[in-house]
Amino acid sequence: MRRRLVVLWLMFLLGLPGLAGLCVAQDSTPLDIPLLTRQAEAGYRGAMLALGEAYLDGNGVKRDLDKAVGWFTPLARTNDADALYLLSFALRERGRPGDLDEALRNAVTALSLTKKRKGQEFLEANIQSQLGFIYEKLGRFDETVVAYEAARRIFEERLGQSHPQVAGAYMNLANGLAGAGRQEESLAATETAIRVISRLPGTDQEPLGSLYLNKAVSLISLARYGEALAAVDQAEVVYQQLGAQAVRIADVLRNRSRVLNLVGRNQEAIEAAQGALTLYGQIPSPDQSTLAATHGILGLAYRDLRRYDDARAQFRAAATIIENNPRASRIDMMHPLINLGNVDDELREFESALTNYQQALSIILDTYGPDHAETAGMLSRIGNTSLKLKRYDAALEYGLQALLIQTSATDADVDNERYTYRMLARTLSATGNRTTAIFFAKQAVNTHQEVRARNSNLSDETRAALGQSFQPSYRLLSDLLLADGQFSEAQFVAGLLKQQEFYEFTRGGAGRSSASRDIEPGSIRLDEVEQSFWTDMRASMEPVLQIASEMRALKATREETGTALLEDKLKMQELAAKRDQAMQVFVASARNLIDRTETAKKTAVQFGQRYADKIESDLRSMSPNTVLLQIMSQDNNLHVFIRAAGRQMIYRMLPVGRTELANKVSAALAAVRDHDEDALAQLAALYDDIIRPVRSDLDAAVDLKSTDAPVLLLDLSGFLRYVPFAALYDGRRYLVEDFAPALYNPASPTSFTPMRRDRIKGAGFGVTRPFPGFAALPGTARELETVFKIIAGKPRLDDDFTQKSLAKALSSKPQILHIASHFRFRPGNEANSYLLLGNGDGLSLDQLRSQKQYNFRGIDLITLSACETALGGGAEGEEIESFGVLAQNKGASAVMSTLWQIADESTAKLMADFYEGLINQNLDKARALRQAQLDLIQGAKPEPQVAQASRAMTALEDTEETVSEVPTAHPYYWAAFILMGNWM
Template sequence: MKICDRIISSICLVLLTFLLVTRILPAAQSQTPNIYISSNEIAQGNPPETLLNQGRILYEAGRFTAAASVWQQAAQGYEQQQDSIGQAWSFSYLSLAQQALGKWQEATTAIAESRQLLESSPPEPAILAQVLNIQGHLQSSTGQTESAIQSWQQAEAAYRNADDKQGIWGSQINQSQALRRLGLYHRAETILNSLEKELQAQSDSSFKVQGLQSLGIALKNTGKLAQSQTVLEQSLAIAKRLGSAEIANKLNPPLDTSSILFSLGNAAREARNLTKALEYYQLATKITNSQQIELKTQLNLLRLYLQLEQPEQAIALIPLVESHLSKLPPSRASINATVNFAESLERLETSIKEQQISSNSYISLAERILTNAVNEAKTLKDIRAQALVLTQLGKLLAPQQPKKALTVTNNALLLAQQIDAPEIVARAAWQLGKLYRQQGDIQQAITAYELTFDTLQTLRTDLASINAETQFSFTESIEPIYRQLVSLLLTSTKTKKPANRFNQVSQVNLRKARQVIEALQLAELDNFFHEACLKTQSVQLDEIDSDAAIIYPIILPDRLEVILSIPGQPLSNYTTHLAQAEVESVLQLMRQSLNPAYAQAERLKLYQQAYNWLIEPAASQLENSGIKTLVFVLDGSLRNVPMSALYDGKQYLLEKYSTVISPGLQLLQPQNLANSNLIAIAAGLSEANQGFQALPGVEQELAKINTQIEAKILLNQNFTQPNLQNTFDENPFSILHLATHGKFSSNAEETFVLAWNGKINARDFDTLIRSRETNQANPIELLVLSACQTAKGDPRAILGLAGLAVRSGASSTLGTLWAVRDRSTTKLMTEFYQHLGQPGVTRAEALRRAQLSLIEGEYNHPVYWAAFVLVGNWS
């Protein structure tokens, strides 16, 4: 079961809870839920209508076991009354509670009972819609995404018959999320865009406020942060207007806007606008009347203070959070909040030690509240909550009490496996792996890490899958798993050091390490797009190019590891024992040294040092194997420096090999370029536009391309997104060449290329060229971006180039690592297309020859030619 399924299911669960009130007795809708329901109040003699309502209250309070028990009693009561409709309602709610508890078989049985009862007695549309909605949630949670979509489509139709707009909107959001999981992004976005238009057309009401807020949250979870913020701000503005009118007319108290402010804070934090997030959270805590919103906001504020390195503010917030938690009755929500709080306390302890701030120890407080939470979870008979708390407790105990931590974490893992909770399995197994590694038991550590890795592979974790309320970030919560597993796999089992830098690592471990590195590349791209949008396939290097070698470097805290793959030969591995900070420092200097004012001798020295890390140990092996192309699957900051400019003391790497950047073979489309019939769409901006300066060389660049290959030119005002789309649809082509401003960023929303009428976002590329996907006779084989640059101050910005490359659907992309000069770019592109059209010349070789033409002329400094990199297929 995928983690995105789990997260989307939790979103659906919120919507379902929201929709539950439509069938509950009207008098109960305006009441504040009484979460202190005692066992006496849930007596067997209570009418089933009362039990149904009490179950709802318990469910909303997170007391799922109690809610299930009450709804079971309600079903029995309705059966005695021979009320099949009421019985069907009870079974559907019972399924909902069983789903929350991870009891999938019981949930399936309950919803089947509900559907069977409804079939015998045709129900009202609202009743049928509710049951179908819950059925869709169950199907989504158990990986039956197509069936879930069908259920939600049927639920939407039933809600329309019932004239229930909230139900319609909720069903549409559910469908959109499920379609995204199937990779049907265009259909998913069409639904959300249609929903937004419908909501905008509605007159202002509390329903519209809630609908816009739900839409804004859905947009945030799909990574559309700017659109999410706009929609949430609209929701807030309408709520304020309605509130002012109600005050003026002395009607109901004004709408509580704190939940919208909370959602805005989450969107701002995910967009890395931490100052704005802080403002939203602080305002939400000031105006809220909801204990739940106040606690959730305070927990997010606490995390934000830690992220902003403001431990004093975090310390001041601790008593308030602790007080709120102590007043909550046992529930899933209170236990989740406790885990959240304990994790922040642990991080706060680390922060105050690093900054040498005098304060109380917060580890003992974290241990105490987690121990209490374990007991609460047992009382609630909530296995999932118990597994989650034990995992966090094991993590907390690990530094000082490793043996106890091992026992606690093992228990957590067993519980998580018992209820099929893979996201908790992954966390618990990772914790076990760290504990075994700490004890020096490498084999047990590898076994635990492999369980973590295998679980993550089934989950396809991304940023959208990480709950903003309970996790810090992908780089802290997910990425380290991959690196730590690689480190363990590449730990030599031989006590005697080899005579050279090659390690004594088994082929089994090398193959697994290579798989993990490739998976990390994919996870980063999933993270970038906030969705597991990329299709993978198993490709063997020998099937692509017997003259190409793949180099997998990975930066670890204590060393730089390299795996080398040469066709027809065993994998090999060599190591540079150098701390990560030193590696990063050299890489940063390498990038800076590309400034023409930098001393050439110093630049060459830096690039020779990197050559010694990555190439020198295998230089003779590469030469003896007749290798012509080096394919780099780069890691971290290595992506920011040009591999073609590595220097062996006599010549650049480019002078001996073609060089290619790959996000991994699993994303490679291994078709060859049809050199004999190259047709391009070439679009660009030479004039200043939208605050971007003119690119006077673009007009000449496009004209010269047209002399080398057949090209349809779109220049300046003709280069608009609609014109580009129409040109795509009306003309066969294999190359898309864009000579325009653009930026690569680690944030998908900030990765774009500029058209005359606006920015084409990275996410827009698959929609823009979607019509090409069905025309396999003319696939886009090459995307060229000749004037883009990376975002300044963003060390992971090159991820944007890889993301845009794979999202475009082109088998390869030619882009630039930094802003390039007009005249040298025109010359390089002219040479590139001239060589590309020659029989037997690969894309990589065409680029190499074009770059060599600059080296041999007036543009011999790497700043002119080394910026150009080929990403993806090189043949």
């Protein structure tokens, strides 16, 4: 989005300092307007200038730009440099048709005259600033930057950097650089202005607020949304400390709304924009362009929430304001047209969308030219709508043109880039060009990763909201790879999203092992054919880029007079024609290159092969009789991969739609947790969809007759992580009766080695008492007592279970850490996701992550005999591994936790049986858990004397009811337990 100029101290910066001594308006004496009028009518130069400035400023008279122009014009005709400058200023302010062009001619003439006179440096700088404003209004941003830079240089040379006028010059330069698409340089100029103002003693600090808002705009353009929000907050602090007017707080709300919308916090964006509009409504004469922009921002938030009628109303309101504003320029209509087109596109009114888009493109081309980021963004939108109309040739041509412009940009607009890449991928897929479709889909995913890297400082909640927009690109690439038969690569892409979740959850994981760094998200490597395609594509762009460079250089050339010669204008027209011709040659060349690449033999994706090699290495390091089941759910199909060490991978595509399967998972989970009578039927339906079609493949990969039950490793993503695989039911038996399930995450730094049993040392902690919001857990004491008859160590209960005692236990490096308590999980909120300690305090995920005393290195198993330690609240299960992933990243080898609220007494029984198998029967973790679950399935019961309680997230009513028999064969009691990491 093009930056709107924030005019800071306009008259101070552009007018009076350079004209000191010209006007009596400079001192504090009230102007004698009648006297000045008589003197001016008599032809006195000073009086004419002073009277013109009075009407220009509204100093002693009502502001009247027509009268100001009238007094400056006679002097300007005599080539009076001061009058020419002031006339240019008044014309630009008046803004009638033709005024800008006339203002430009007068400013150019004034500059030429001023440069011939000594001692006029300040006037020259002010004229250069005036030229910069005019060029910006005309969309001539390369010339804008030249003018602003000249002004800055003069001011800084004459005044030094510690001067408010120098700060203003840097701010003007920042605006020009932003308009030219040079966002990093623009940000640097804004930060310089902030430093200058901040260091000035006794200076009005209000301009700092505007500077911070301008900084936020630059950061938005660079997709650095977290920093943008921080800059908006800084502006608000400045304004609140100064007790600023409503308009300033409204500016803060308007900018905050834009950032919130970009990171997916749409409802908050709506509230901020509505607040801004309310405040602007309290101002007698609000700036109409700002008001229109605020309606547009509100409309964007409505659109992203699919409230299209509300969105369209806001966009039309913006358009109406602009149409009724006599000072509005043509460019002001650009964004309302684009936004209305977006709504039409979403509502499948494609022809209407194209009409709006084409009108916007015409404005953009006239204003910015053919090589600007705004032009590229508009071409991508037109291409995407053309794709929806199945006009594939048009879509491809628009997309290729947008790609060329974005590739040559000084500062990449990553938001528009990923849009273009994805549109090209979908277009090429629709035309059967899979190879290049996959290439562009990879570029889209990699660009998403760049956006993620720029926003590592966002809060968990905001980062999660931003990440929601990434998933369609991953799915698109995964689908394309699967359709192309690149199964390992498709697995890698699905895993990449999971790795991203892992990486985000651990924030890069301080102290990560080299294994985790190897699969750190961020780049899908291109194969040799794709690299060659991109090299050739870039080479075919060079003729167009070279001509565009010549055009920019010619525009930036300044003659002594500041005007372009006739021969330069003719040269520009010649270059423009050559560029159009070269663009058509590029498009034709790119089409041929796409066709040639499609026939080239593809090699494996380097990083995808590395991913496959890691899986094979992990499988070979495990004990025999292990099979890996990897499952991806796409829109229309379920993709299943089966691997065993030394065996060829098996791939199956099952005709199970994503929405249908997600609904079945939700229904089954609810039925099990609620003890519904149809729980088995729901679990059987899931078995039929997921396991039955590949059961023979699983059986063939293992030895079912072995005395050791085969281990079923599960690599899952999305909502599939909510499936209680152990309880899937074939009509006679649960899956756990034939296999020992365990979760496998290639993104986690796990070493698969058998547990050392020469001397098992443990540490245990538990909570028995009730606390506000949490029920008592009477079975915890017996659970820990039983467990620590098997494991060496002394458990700590209630008041002995504190942060200090846990940290001390960890420092002694126990092999097993067993915790029996409540766990409260809030997805996206680490500070409010915590383990309940025995004294009623909470130990948050944020503390576990950041504090060095919580180091789990050397721990072979962490058992969280608590509720919902693995359950996330999102429909995609992004946080399903929650505590487990964090613990593994901080050194734990394996973690056992639960999917839902678990029964207190049956859990105590299961834990006792688990450790009996693990320690005394020498079973590995997966098979020990399976045996404990089978004990409950086969009818083992907890002691009858203690009432049942749930390790729940909310308080339950106490009961004195004695339970004589608990039906522990129901999956509710045993299927919640999941083991992740090193299952051996």
